[in-house]
Amino acid sequence: MVVNLEHPHLILASASPRRKELLEQVWIAADIMPADIDETAFPNEEPLAHVARLAKEKGNTIAEKYPASYVLSADTVVISPCGQILGKPKDDADAARMLGLLQSSTHTVATGFAITCKEKDLRRVEVVETKVEMVSLSTDEIESYVSTEEPKGKAGAYAIQGAATGFIKSIDGSYSNVVGLPLVEVSSVLIELGAISSRI
Numbered sequence: 001m002v003v004n005l006e007h008p009h010l011i012l013a014s015a016s017p018r019r020k021e022l023l024e025q026v027w028i029a030a031d032i033m034p035a036d037i038d039e040t041a042f043p044n045e046e047p048l049a050h051v052a053r054l055a056k057e058k059g060n061t062i063a064e065k066y067p068a069s070y071v072l073s074a075d076t077v078v079i080s081p082c083g084q085i086l087g088k089p090k091d092d093a094d095a096a097r098m099l100g101l102l103q104s105s106t107h108t109v110a111t112g113f114a115i116t117c118k119e120k121d122l123r124r125v126e127v128v129e130t131k132v133e134m135v136s137l138s139t140d141e142i143e144s145y146v147s148t149e150e151p152k153g154k155a156g157a158y159a160i161q162g163a164a165t166g167f168i169k170s171i172d173g174s175y176s177n178v179v180g181l182p183l184v185e186v187s188s189v190l191i192e193l194g195a196i197s198s199r200i
Contacts, residue, residue, distance in 0.1 A: 010195055013062040014074035018161070018180045028196065035061040035073060039087070040176055047085050048127050051075045051112030056125050059116040067118035070195040074113040078156025081105045086156045093109050095146045095157035103137035103155060103167070109156070109178045115189050124189050128182040130173030132160070137167060 012019060016033035023030055035058035041050050058073035078086040080101045089095035101107075107173075109132055114125045145164065151157035158164035160178045176183040191194045 001171045009069040011062055011069050011071045013058045013071050016180055022176055029048050031063050046078045047079045048110055050191055051110050052127050055112035055114040057157055059114040063116040065117040071116045074111055074154050075180055076111040079108040081107055089151055089157045092146050098157040102134050106131055106133040108164050111177050111182055113192055122193050128177050130177045130196050133170040134167050135169050158189040
């Protein structure tokens with residue numbers, strides 16, 4: 001990855017270690033500066049509008065402090081088969097509830113991401129969707145997985161890159177999007193906006 005020399009500073013406005021690891025896999029270096037915002041959905045807010053809004057708000061929060069830098073921000077939710085937004089579980093019972101909704105069906109993982117550079121008056125906001133089919137899970141299997149504590153802090157109460165990979169029958173779309181950041185789409189916009197010169 002070749003960084004644009006005019007503004008070599010890229011900030012990832014996220015506390016997610018998974019997003020940081022994904023960027024490092026494709027050799028994109030970024031400083032980590034989480035944006036502290038209220039992530040509560042508005043009444044009747046559609047899931048795709050929700051993740052796009054949060055990505056934009058997170059980016060704006062950090063871009064105000066570092067106007068010369070490129071800021072990459074994102075938000076990921078799991079959308080149940082009935083259209084319900086599933087964020088991070090509140091506790092074990094909530095995690096089990098979410099997995100019960102997802103098992104034996106196909107759900108959507110949606111990530112909204114924004115790339116912002118205030119000084120250059122640049123902002124792009126996009127939403128990427130991936131369809132994920134999960135196998136049927138018994139109550140015992142759900143309870144056993146929840147007891148591993150892997151669901152904590154994960155949208156939809158599962159980590160596809162962890163033990164839950166054994167629950168996934170098929171994926172239609174970006175795998176990295178399900179982890180937390182659609183790398184192809186993000187790198188394409190970073191190149192387009194001049195934040196990086198190439199993917200390698």
